[in-house]
Amino acid sequence: MILESINWMAGGPQGSGVDTAANIFGKACGYGGLFVFGRREYHSNIKGLHSYFHLRVAKQEVLANINDVNLLAAFDAETVVRHLNEVVPEGGVIVDSQQLNIKVMDIPTIPPEFKDELRKLMKERNLTETLNDLLEEAKTRNVHVFPVPYIDLLNQIGQKLGIDKISKITRMINVLTIGISFALFKYEKKFVERAVRATFPQKIADMNVMAMNTAYDYAIEKFQNNFKHNLETIDVSEQRIFVTGNQAVAMGKVLGGCRVQTYYPITPAADESEYLEAHEILKTDAEDQAIIVIQTEDEIAAVNSASGAALAGARAATSTSGPGFSLMVEGLGWAGNNEVPLVITYYQRGAPATGLPTRSGQADLRFALHAAHGEFPRIILASGDIRECFYDAAKAFNFAERYQMPVIHLIDKAMANCSQTYPVFDYSGFKIERGQILTEKDLEGKEYRRFRITETGISPRVVLGTKNGVLWYTGDEHNEFGHISEEPPNRRLMMEKRMKKLDLVEKEIPIAEKLSFFGDQDAEATVISWGSPKGAIIESVNMLEEEGLKLNFIQVRMISPLPSTELKKALSKMKKIITVEDNYTGQLGGLVKEKTGIAPTHYVLKYTGRPVTTTEVYHALKDILMDKAPPRQVLTYGS
Amino acid sequence: MNGLQMAFAELGLEPHKVVMVSGIGCSGKEAHNVKCFGVHTLHGRTLPFATGIKSANPDLEVVAIGGDGDGLGIGAGHFVNAGRRNIDITYIIHNNGVYGLTKGQASPTLRRNLKTKSLPNPNINEPVNPIGLAIISGYTFVARSYAYDIKHLKDTIKAAIQHKGLALIDCLQPCPTYNDINTKEWYAGEDRKDATGKPQSRLYKLEEADYDPLVRDWKEDFSKKVQALEKAQEWEDRIPIGIFYKKEYEPTFQERFETRIPFYLENPPAKQRIATAKGSSPINLKEFMEELKTN
Numbered sequence: 001m002i003l004e005s006i007n008w009m010a011g012g013p014q015g016s017g018v019d020t021a022a023n024i025f026g027k028a029c030g031y032g033g034l035f036v037f038g039r040r041e042y043h044s045n046i047k048g049l050h051s052y053f054h055l056r057v058a059k060q061e062v063l064a065n066i067n068d069v070n071l072l073a074a075f076d077a078e079t080v081v082r083h084l085n086e087v088v089p090e091g092g093v094i095v096d097s098q099q100l101n102i103k104v105m106d107i108p109t110i111p112p113e114f115k116d117e118l119r120k121l122m123k124e125r126n127l128t129e130t131l132n133d134l135l136e137e138a139k140t141r142n143v144h145v146f147p148v149p150y151i152d153l154l155n156q157i158g159q160k161l162g163i164d165k166i167s168k169i170t171r172m173i174n175v176l177t178i179g180i181s182f183a184l185f186k187y188e189k190k191f192v193e194r195a196v197r198a199t200f201p202q203k204i205a206d207m208n209v210m211a212m213n214t215a216y217d218y219a220i221e222k223f224q225n226n227f228k229h230n231l232e233t234i235d236v237s238e239q240r241i242f243v244t245g246n247q248a249v250a251m252g253k254v255l256g257g258c259r260v261q262t263y264y265p266i267t268p269a270a271d272e273s274e275y276l277e278a279h280e281i282l283k284t285d286a287e288d289q290a291i292i293v294i295q296t297e298d299e300i301a302a303v304n305s306a307s308g309a310a311l312a313g314a315r316a317a318t319s320t321s322g323p324g325f326s327l328m329v330e331g332l333g334w335a336g337n338n339e340v341p342l343v344i345t346y347y348q349r350g351a352p353a354t355g356l357p358t359r360s361g362q363a364d365l366r367f368a369l370h371a372a373h374g375e376f377p378r379i380i381l382a383s384g385d386i387r388e389c390f391y392d393a394a395k396a397f398n399f400a401e402r403y404q405m406p407v408i409h410l411i412d413k414a415m416a417n418c419s420q421t422y423p424v425f426d427y428s429g430f431k432i433e434r435g436q437i438l439t440e441k442d443l444e445g446k447e448y449r450r451f452r453i454t455e456t457g458i459s460p461r462v463v464l465g466t467k468n469g470v471l472w473y474t475g476d477e478h479n480e481f482g483h484i485s486e487e488p489p490n491r492r493l494m495m496e497k498r499m500k501k502l503d504l505v506e507k508e509i510p511i512a513e514k515l516s517f518f519g520d521q522d523a524e525a526t527v528i529s530w531g532s533p534k535g536a537i538i539e540s541v542n543m544l545e546e547e548g549l550k551l552n553f554i555q556v557r558m559i560s561p562l563p564s565t566e567l568k569k570a571l572s573k574m575k576k577i578i579t580v581e582d583n584y585t586g587q588l589g590g591l592v593k594e595k596t597g598i599a600p601t602h603y604v605l606k607y608t609g610r611p612v613t614t615t616e617v618y619h620a621l622k623d624i625l626m627d628k629a630p631p632r633q634v635l636t637y638g639s
Numbered sequence: 640m641n642g643l644q645m646a647f648a649e650l651g652l653e654p655h656k657v658v659m660v661s662g663i664g665c666s667g668k669e670a671h672n673v674k675c676f677g678v679h680t681l682h683g684r685t686l687p688f689a690t691g692i693k694s695a696n697p698d699l700e701v702v703a704i705g706g707d708g709d710g711l712g713i714g715a716g717h718f719v720n721a722g723r724r725n726i727d728i729t730y731i732i733h734n735n736g737v738y739g740l741t742k743g744q745a746s747p748t749l750r751r752n753l754k755t756k757s758l759p760n761p762n763i764n765e766p767v768n769p770i771g772l773a774i775i776s777g778y779t780f781v782a783r784s785y786a787y788d789i790k791h792l793k794d795t796i797k798a799a800i801q802h803k804g805l806a807l808i809d810c811l812q813p814c815p816t817y818n819d820i821n822t823k824e825w826y827a828g829e830d831r832k833d834a835t836g837k838p839q840s841r842l843y844k845l846e847e848a849d850y851d852p853l854v855r856d857w858k859e860d861f862s863k864k865v866q867a868l869e870k871a872q873e874w875e876d877r878i879p880i881g882i883f884y885k886k887e888y889e890p891t892f893q894e895r896f897e898t899r900i901p902f903y904l905e906n907p908p909a910k911q912r913i914a915t916a917k918g919s920s921p922i923n924l925k926e927f928m929e930e931l932k933t934n
Contacts, residue, residue, distance in 0.1 A: 026933070027933050029933075030932075030933020030934055031933060031934055033934065236934065239928075239932060239934065240932065240933050240934055241928055241931035241932055241933060242931060242933045243931050247927075247931065251924060251927050254920075254922055254924065254927070255920050255922060255924060256920070257913030257914065257920060259695070259908035259909070259911055259913065260691065260694060260695050260908045262691065279926075279927065280899065280900060281900060282922045282923075283922070283923045283925075283926055284921040284922055284923060285921065285923065286921065287902070287906070288902065289906070289911045289912075289913075289921070289922065290900040290902070290903060290908070290911075291908070292694060292896055292900070292903070292908055294690070294691075294694060296687065296690075296720070297716050297717060297719075297720035298716060300684065300687065300716075300717075301684075301686075301687035301690070301716075301717055301720070302687075303687075304680065304681065304684045304687035304688050304691065305687045305688065305690045305691035305694070306691060307688060307691060308660075308678070308687065308688040308689065308690065308691025308692040308693075308694075308695070309691035309692065309694060309695035309908065309909070310691075310695075311678065311688075311691075311692060312658075312691070312692045312695035312696040312699065312909045313695065313696065313909035313910070314695035314696070314907075314908035314909040314911075315913060316691065316695065316908075330681055331681065331684070334680065334681050394920075421933060424928050424932070425924075425928070427920070427924060428919075430919065430920065431914075431917075431918040431919060432913055432914035432918055432919065432920055433918065434913075434914065463909065464658050464676045464678075464692060464696065464699060465655060465656065465658070465676070465696055465698065465699050465909070466655060467653075467655045468655070469655065470654050470655055470674060470675060470676055471676060471677075472670065472671055472676075472677040472678075472679065473677065473678045473679060473680075474670075474671070474677075474679035475663070475679060475680060475681055476679070482677070483671050484668065484671065484679075
C-alpha cells in the first residue's frame with residue numbers, strides 16, 4: 001500500500017513567493033510532528049514564469065513525490081490550468097475568485113506548446129474558454145473548488161494595517177493561501193503562526209501573521225466541513241530539520257573540513273556556495289575557524305583556484321553543474337596528473353548545452369567518468385538523497401586526501417532543490433582522515449620526492465610552504481621530483497603508480513559505502529539505480545513487496561571505481577535487471593554492462609527534466625514484474 | 640630568470656616561503672629551475688592557481704610567471720579579474736610577441752602589420768597593451784622591464800614583491816628564434832646610430848625621466864592612471880621601462896577577507912586544525928542545525 005500522505009501544491013509566477021510558502025508549509029508541518037518531502041520546480045527566469053512546489057506530508061519519513069495533489073493553492077490562473085488535472089477526487093483547489101472569468105488562452109505566460117495541448121484537451125472535453133469552465137469540469141470529478149477573493153481580503157488586511165500600496169499587499173498572496181490551506185486541513189493554527197514568524201524578518205512578520213490569520217478564519221467560516229483531508233499533528237520528541245540538498249552539501253563540507261570553496265554562479269549549484277558564505281565563520285569549542293568562499297570569474301578559475309588551495313594544504317572544493325564542469329575539464333586533468341586532493345561537487349541538470357537549466361537530469365555519469373583527456377584515477381560518489389548528500393560531501397575530502405586524487409560528488413537538481421524532513425543529522429561518528437602529509441620535522445635532512453614510487457602508489461604529500469619540502473608540480477609527465485620527464489620507463493612507472501591507487505580504493509573502502517541493498521535479497525528481479533530516483537524506487541519496491549511481488553534494489557553509490565565484483569555477484573542470479581535513471585540512454589545500465597558483462601533486461605527512463613515519482617516508478621516496475629512491459633519504458637509525469 | 644633569483648636572494652626570501660606559479664610557454668618551465676616551490680600549471684591559468692594558493696595561505700610569497708600568449712590571450716579573463724581583487728602577488732609576463740613553443744605564431748602583443756619570421760602573412764590583429772590593461776583592471780603596481788637589463792629587472796621584481804597588492808611586470812624579452820623584428824639589436828637601437836656611430840637605445844627609464852608613478856590618495860588616482868595610460872602608448876622609437884603606476888593604500892584581497900573574518904591572516908584556511916586529536920571535526924554544526932530545525 002502506498003504510504004498514507006497529504007499532497008499540497010503551491011504555484012504562481014516566479015517571484016510571487018512560492019518558495020516562501022513552501023518553506024512555511026514545511027516548517028508548520030514539522031512543528032506538528034509531520035515529515036515533509038518537497039520538490040521545487042521553476043523556470044530559468046527572474047520574474048513571471050510559472051513555478052511551483054509539490055509537497056508530500058506524512059507521519060513517517062517521506063522519500064519521494066507521488067502524482068497526486070490533494071490541495072492546490074493557486075496564486076494565479078496559470079497554476080490552475082497547469083495542475084488541475086493532478087488534483088485527485090475529493091481534493092481541492094484554492095483559486096482567486098476574481099480570476100474565474102479569465103480566458104485560458106489569454107494567459108500570456110503559457111507557452112505555445114502547452115496552449116496547443118490545452119486547446120486539444122478543451123475541445124475533447126467540450127469546454128469553452130474560461131478558468132471557471134475548467135473548474136466546473138473538475139467538480140464533476142469530485143474536485144472541490146474554493147474561490148477566495150484574494151485582493152478584497154488583502155485590502156481588508158491592508159486597511160487594518162494602514163497599508164495602501166497595492167504591491168505590498170499582493171506580495172502576501174502566498175501567506176493568504178497558506179492560511180486557507182491549513183484551515184481546510186483543520187490544522188492547528190499556532191504551528192502555522194510560528195512558521196510564518198520563523199520565516200519573515202521581524203519587520204514584516206506581524207503583517208504576514210495577520211494575513212495568514214485573516215485567511216485562516218475566513219476559510220473556517222466559509223468552507224467549514226467542506227474538505228475531507230485532515231492534517232493531524234503528532235507529538236514527537238526527536239529533533240528534526242527541514243533541509244535542502246544544497247544546504248546538506250554545505251554542512252557536509254564544513255564537517256569534512258573544507259576551508260576554501262570556489263565557484264562561479266550557476267543553477268542549481270550556487271545556492272550551496274552562498275549558504276557557505278553566509279555561514280563563513282565556523283564555531284568551535286576553542287577558537288573559531290572559517291571557510292572562505294571565492295567567487296571566481298569563470299569555472300576554469302574556480303577549479304584551478306581550488307586545486308591551488310588544496311596544494312597549499314587547505315581542504316578545497318568547487319561546486320558547479322554541467323556547463324561549468326565542461327569548462328573545468330582541463331583543470332580536472334591537471335589535478336589528476338598531479339595527484340591533487342580536489343573535490344568537485346557536480347549538480348547535474350537538464351542538458352546538453354544550456355539544456356533545461358533549472359530542471360533535473362542524470363545524463364552526466366559518463367561525462368564525469370571520462371572528462372579530461374588521458375587516463376588518470378578519480379573517485380566518483382553518487383548520493384541518492386539529501387542525507388547522503390551530507391555524509392558524502394564530508395567523506396569526499398577524506399577520500400581525496402587519502403588517495404590523492406580528484407573526487408567528483410555527483411548530485412542532481414532534484415536533490416539540490418528538494419526539501420526534506422529528517423531527524424537532525426548525527427555526525428558523531430565522522431572522522432577526518434588526512435592521509436599521509438609530511439611535516440618540516442619528517443623532512444629534516446632528507447631528500448624529498450613528491451612523486452616517490454611506492455608500493456601502494458601513494459607518495460607522502462607535502463603542502464606548499466613546508467620547510468625542507470621544496471617540490472615541483474607540473475602538468476607535464478614528471479619524474480619523482482616533479483620535474484618534466486618524457487622518458488618511457490619513467491612514464492610507465494608514473495602511469496602505473498597513479499592508476500594503481502584505484503586498487504587501494506577498491507580494497508580499503510567498505511562495500512557498504514559503495515552499494516546499498518534494499519528489499520528481499522532472494523528476489524529474482526532487481527532494480528539498479530543511482531542518485532535521486534532512490535526514494536521513489538524504495539517506496540515502490542516496498543509497495544510491490546506488500547502485494548507479493550518480489551523485487552530488490554541495488555543503489556550504486558560509488559560510480560568510480562565501480563564495485564564490479566560485488567555487482568556481478570549480485571546480478572548474476574537475477575532474471576530481471578531493471579535500471580531506473582533520469583536520462584535517455586541508461587548510462588548506469590551501460591556502465592554495469594561494460595564492467596560486469598551483465599546487461600539490464602529493462603530500462604525505465606525519464607528525461608523531461610522532472611524527477612521520477614513513486615507512482616510512475618511503481619507502475620513501471622509492476623508492469624515489468626507482470627511481464628506486461630516493453631524493455632524500455634519512458635516516464636513523463638510532471639509539468 | 641637570473642633577475643628573479645637575485646631578487647629572491649637580495650630580499651632574503653627563504654626557498655620554502657616562495658611559490659612560483661607558471662603557465663605554459665617558454666616561460667612555463669622556469670618554475671623548475673628555481674629553488675623554491677614550483678607549480679607549473681596549465682596554459683593561461685597561472686593566476687587562478689596563484690589566487691587559490693595565496694588565499695589558502697597568505698604567508699606564502701607567490702610569484703606568477705607566464706608568457707604574453709598565456710596571460711593576455713588564453714588567460715586574458717583571469718588577467719582582468721585578478722585586478723579586481725588586488726590579490727597580493729607578483730605577476731611577471733614575458734612578452735616576446737610570439738608563441739614560441741608552437742613555432743612562432745603572433746601573440747596578443749605583436750603589433751599589427753608586423754610579419755615575424757614564421758608568419759605566412761603580416762599580423763592583422765591589433766595588440767593588447769598589457770600596461771594599459773593592467774591599470775584599468777585595478778592592478779596597483781604596474782611596471783615594465785627588459786630581460787637584458789638584469790639589474791633593472793631585478794630591482795623591478797624586488798619592488799613588485801615588496802608591493803602590497805597585485806603587481807604586474809611586463810618584461811620585454813626578445814625571442815631569438817621567432818621574433819626577428821623586436822630583437823635585442825632592435826631594442827638596443829643598432830639600426831639608429833648617432834653621428835659617432837653609437838646605437839641609440841629605444842628603451843629609456845621612467846625613473847630617470849622625472850616621472851612619478853605613485854598615487855598618494857584617491858584624489859590623484861584618476862590623473863595618475865591617465866598619465867600612466869599615456870605613457871603606455873609610447874612605443875617604436877621611445878619605449879619606457881620602469882614603474883608606470885603604483886598605489887599602496889588599496890586593500891588587498893586578503894585584507895578584504897580580513898574585514899569579515901578577523902582572524903583570517905593569523906589562522907588562514909591552510910593552517911586551521913580541521914581535526915581534533917581524536918580525528919573528529921572541531922566544528923559545532925549545532926548552529927546550522929538550529930536554523931533548519933522544525934520542532
